[in-house]
Amino acid sequence: MPPVTHCSESQPDRDALSCAIEAAGLATWRIDMTTDRALDRSKHHDRLFGHAARQPDWGFAAAARQVIEDDRPAFLAAIDQARTTGLLRSAARIRWPDGSVHGLEFRGRMLRGADGNESVMAGTVGEAGDFPAIDVHLQESALRLRLAQTLSGIGLFEWDIATGRIAWSEEMLRIYGMARSEFDGRYETWRPRVLPEDLSRLEATVHEALARRDESLRTDFRIRRPDGEVREVEFVGAFTYGPDGTALRGIGVNRDNTDACRMIRALRESQARDRAIFEQAAVGIVDADLDGRWIRANRRLAVMLGYDSAADLAGTSWLDLTHPSDRATGCEQLAALRAGQVDYHTGDKRFLRKDGTAIWVSATVSLIRTPDTGEPSSLTSVIIDATDRKKSEAALLEAEERLRFAQEAAGAGLWNLDIATGLATCSEGYCHLYGLDPASGGHHTIEDWLAQVHPADRPRARAEVEASLAKGNYACEYRIVRTDGTIRWLAARGKTYLDEASRPVRFTGLAVDVTALREAELRLRTAIEGTGFATWERIVAEGTALWSTNHFPLFGYPTDPGGRASYEMWWNCICPEDRAKVQAAVASRQDSERFDVVYRIRRVSDGAERWMQTMGYAIDDDAEGHPRRMIGITLDVTDREVARIRLHDLQNELLHVSRLADAGVMASGLVHEVAQPLMAATMAMQAARLTAHRAAALLPKDLHEGFEEACGLVGDQLARAVEILEGLRAFIIPHGTTRSPEALRPLVDDACTVAMVGFGRSGTAVRNAVPEELPNVLANAVQIRQVLFNLLRNAIQAMAEQGTALVEPTVTVTADLQDAMVRVAVADNGPGLAPEVAAQLFEPFVTTKPEGMGIGLSLCRSIVESHGGSICAEANPGGGVVFRFTLPVAPCDEVPLPEQHEDGTDGSG
Secondary structure: OOOOOOOOOOHHHHHHHHHHHHHOOEEEEEEEOOOOEEEEEOOOOHHHHOOOOOOOOOOHHHHHHHEOOOOHHHHHHHHHHHHHHOEEEEEEEEEOOOOOEEEEEEEEEEEEOOOOOEEEEEEEEEEOOOHHHHHHHHHHHHHHHHHHHHHHOEEEEEEEOOOOEEEEOHHHHHHHOOOHHHOOOEHHHHHHHEOHHHHHHHHHHHHHHHHOOOOEEEEEEEEEOOOOOEEEEEEEEEEEEOOOOOEEEEEEEEEEOHHHHHHHHHHHHHHHHHHHHHHHOOOEEEEEOOOOEEEEEOHHHHHHOOOOOHHHHOOOEHHHHEOHHHHHHHHHHHHHHHOOOOOEEEEEEEEEOOOOOEEEEEEEEEEEEOOOOOOEEEEEEEEEEOHHHHHHHHHHHHHHHHHHHHHHHHOOEEEEEEOOOOEEEEOHHHHHHHOOOHHHOOOOOHHHHHHHEOOOOHHHHHHHHHHHHHHOEEEEEEEEEOOOOOEEEEEEEEEEEEOOOOOEEEEEEEEEEOHHHHHHHHHHHHHHHHOOOEEEEEEOOOOEEEEOOOHHHHHOOOOOOOOEEEHHHHHHHEOHHHHHHHHHHHHOOOOOOOEEEEEEEEOOOOOOEEEEEEEEEEEEEOOOOOEEEEEEEEEEOHHHHHHHHHHHHHHHHHHHHHHHHHHHHHHHHHHHHHHHHHHHHHHHHHHHHHHHHHOHHHOOHHHHHHHHHHHHHHHHHHHHHHHHHHHHHHHOOOOOOOOEEEOHHHHHHHHHHHHOOOOOOOOOEEEEOOOOOOOOEEEOHHHHHHHHHHHHHHHHHHHHHOOOOOOOOEEEEEEEEEOOEEEEEEEEOOOOOOHHHHOOOOOOOOOOOOOOOOOHHHHHHHHHHHOOOOEEEEEOOOOOEEEEEEEEEOHHHOOOOOOOOOOOOOOOO
């Protein structure tokens, strides 16, 4: 039965309604929830509680006193919940004064008083029939419903649309992550739980459904729980309406679909990854039927076999591409797989490339069985180019022989230490290095070896050996005292080998005499220091560095006698605004080419800003091309850079004076002449808008709104024209234009909107593909909008003039981040540029349009270059032209101090 509401029937109607209610065995009541006193109740009411006479001071507390003790907590809880939700529905067993027990069912709802407050509840009470059986049935149904809701993640709600009251099931509270005490049943309490980007759409959808008097609605939205977790919710609801069409009540469910949505997304991502792995794998992959015919192959296999595309291999047989000498073996292996005798086969074989040459591959062919029957269904294979491995194997013995010869020629000494016994064996060359008799076998223990290490280097040498037992690799340079008393420098490299339990079992390596190299380095360093250059050496993996004695004062550090320094000492001195440039310079080195970068530092000793120039090489790369060791020089170029900056400033001043001389008259006249018609146009537009406003009652609504919108657009464009004039005026003023951090995508949106004015029916599509996450640029918004407008307008006009096109005319604006600059590209698929025009495209007064002045692209170049960027044009591979220009990243978006990597691409020193 729906809750009782206010009605406007006549007194006879109300009497008839009361009679009908009493005839149905129900009694009505109305209670002031503030005082818990009955304002009125029907005659039959007190008889339902076993009282022949009317009871004074009746209310919920009096009713609760007659509820049996087992049912009283649930009855009182229903009353408290009704104060929040505005709805009451409860059943309880009542003990009459004569001791008998009767089941009653209470239903009620809050009423809004004349003052707008909800303080009175009205409702009905009636016999519940066979209450124990009904109670058990209701409890079982409620339990089943709660279990179903919990297992399916479905929560129930009831929504009194008129009062905004909402009643939630326990599962609804779980979905929203709220306790019963945290939800007061108000619509306004629910709204903040929905994500703002979904709330407006959800409310609009509900309002539209109610306006259409839809009986049901199904949609979805996202919520944010109090702990911050975002969940995806499906909404299914039904609505009831009054006779006049007013929406009265909504009831429905919310389903937590978060896990299902995540699984769907994960499945799609997994499928995409599978496709990407197949197509982008660094090895060849092929799927074939049981007869060996290839169904599909990836791009890597096509390249390996010399074909243009993987499609050329479809339908090819294994045997077609197998070298004749290997076909017999291949047939036997294929037959065994097809019969299901083996599940896979791995081995080396030769394939025939498209040009007829043979290539060695390592192929693993696996049998695929159907999941239900286990019968063989297809074959899949992974193919690796083994050409290099075969060559390596063929040359292995020769290489080993050359290695032995090189060791002997270089005077290298080998050692091998059995860690379990502590005993070592040494080569003859090792004994010669230390001045030992080869017949003695060299050093037998680590302590024997340390006894010949120079005392100053002994602690470090011991520590390096002990460390190698943990980290595996060993590298150390140290001095030894030979048996004849001479001191020599040795460079040792070694490795610690582990057993299956990861315990060190063997330590082996070699040592060479680097005394001559050390002396040469000392002579070179002395010569370089005499020229004023400061030298440095950096060990990338360790993050350590060796500086010459004159290197420390350059950066304001006290001199270390051993020249010991670190990468961080150098990096921390670099001014933050120059770190991205330094990092890019070091990362851009190619092979053995040097890097050369000029940057500013803040000297540690006194905080003075100095200009430095650092040049360096990577002289020891690992197998992946990452540098292990780098060397170079640094010199103080402060005087040179200060002079260069001063010269640049003077050149700018001269250039500005030249621009004023050339453009002063034109700019002055242009601003004056254009400002007057713009002012007149603005006043005319305002007058037209005022006239339309006065005549609004005489005009159709859509015509009036369209006129207002058009006037607003005209006003915006007139204001923009004024901004352009101000930007032009600022362009020729010595102090330059104001620049600030600007988001690039909104600038592109503005330019696209204006550029399409007059070309709405040209069929040209203008797309803004600038990423949202792109950092801000440091720019003057008016000038950059002008650059974008000029480039977009030129492209649109060029494609409009070419007439009928085979493809849809499209202009696309994209951008990406390159070092500390944002590169913007404006690409079209139009007719392109003639070579004679492209050569002088950005020169003043060069144009391809009869009515053009030839200053648009020249102005674009001036604006971009004044921002510290560059602009160029090139042919679009798909047809048309691509204009590219760069803008600096705003200071707040600079690259932070990078982490230390072993590849050395983040700096040096």
